[in-house]
Amino acid sequence: MEDKLLQTPVIPLVQASDPEVAIRTSKALVDGGLDVIEVVMRTPEALDCMAAIVEALPDAIVGAGTVLSAGQAGSALEAGAKFIVSPGLNEGVVEASRTGGVPVYPGVNTPSEVQTAWNLGLRTLKFFPAGLAGGTPMLKALGSVFRDVKFIPTGGVSASNLGEYLAVSSVLACGGSWLTPADEIAAGNYDAVTTLAREAAGIAQSARG
Numbered sequence: 001m002e003d004k005l006l007q008t009p010v011i012p013l014v015q016a017s018d019p020e021v022a023i024r025t026s027k028a029l030v031d032g033g034l035d036v037i038e039v040v041m042r043t044p045e046a047l048d049c050m051a052a053i054v055e056a057l058p059d060a061i062v063g064a065g066t067v068l069s070a071g072q073a074g075s076a077l078e079a080g081a082k083f084i085v086s087p088g089l090n091e092g093v094v095e096a097s098r099t100g101g102v103p104v105y106p107g108v109n110t111p112s113e114v115q116t117a118w119n120l121g122l123r124t125l126k127f128f129p130a131g132l133a134g135g136t137p138m139l140k141a142l143g144s145v146f147r148d149v150k151f152i153p154t155g156g157v158s159a160s161n162l163g164e165y166l167a168v169s170s171v172l173a174c175g176g177s178w179l180t181p182a183d184e185i186a187a188g189n190y191d192a193v194t195t196l197a198r199e200a201a202g203i204a205q206s207a208r209g
């Protein structure tokens with residue numbers, strides 16, 4: 001998973017209520033070069049949408065986001081999630097993900113949270129909400145003390161600051177919803193999603209060489 005993110009360090013979010021829309025959105029992302037996809041558990045149909053994407057796009061790496069509890073992590077694993085992402089740090093979610101044998105990226109944004117996660121044995125963490133929590137200066141400060149921790153900033157990341165985040169040595173990848181604009185998807189304009197994905201993949205290529 002982490003080797004994959006080194007290659008393509010951008011994780012688009014998919015929020016959907018309709019499995020067909022979820023598949024078309026995900027296909028548009030893959031066509032644009034982004035094949036690690038986070039389906040957020042924010043709609044009652046999110047698990048169905050995730051299972052549909054897993055079936056339709058077997059080569060994509062599909063994970064679950066906004067996973068708040070161990071129970072939700074278990075349901076996401078049953079639906080085929082290959083990784084688990086949380087807004088915050090919860091030991092039950094970490095344990096359930098480990099039991100399921102998939103990577104888990106809990107959200108943190110203070111030194112104490114990073115240290116708690118580090119003591120749970122985690123070395124790759126989501127930094128959320130990245131923009132509001134101090135952006136790249138905060139990541140550099142955290143990176144200076146937690147030398148073996150990699151971060152995935154999400155929250156306020158866009159094409160305009162993706163390169164800046166990816167230039168921070170402790171940043172493994174960035175995530176965000178800017179790649180899947182709700183208005184374009186509602187209008188059926190999946191080409192716009194592919195264009196945004198391609199742009200992000202290009203920025204990542206330039207930032208990482």
Ligand SMILES: O=C(O)C(=O)C[C@H](O)[C@H](O)COP(=O)(O)O
Pocket residue numbers: 013040065066067085086087128154155156157175176177178
């Ligand atoms: O809920 C989770 O587990 C998440 O991963 C949170 C998302 O990464 C952010 O909600 C993205 O924020 P925006 O890109 O600013 O919309």
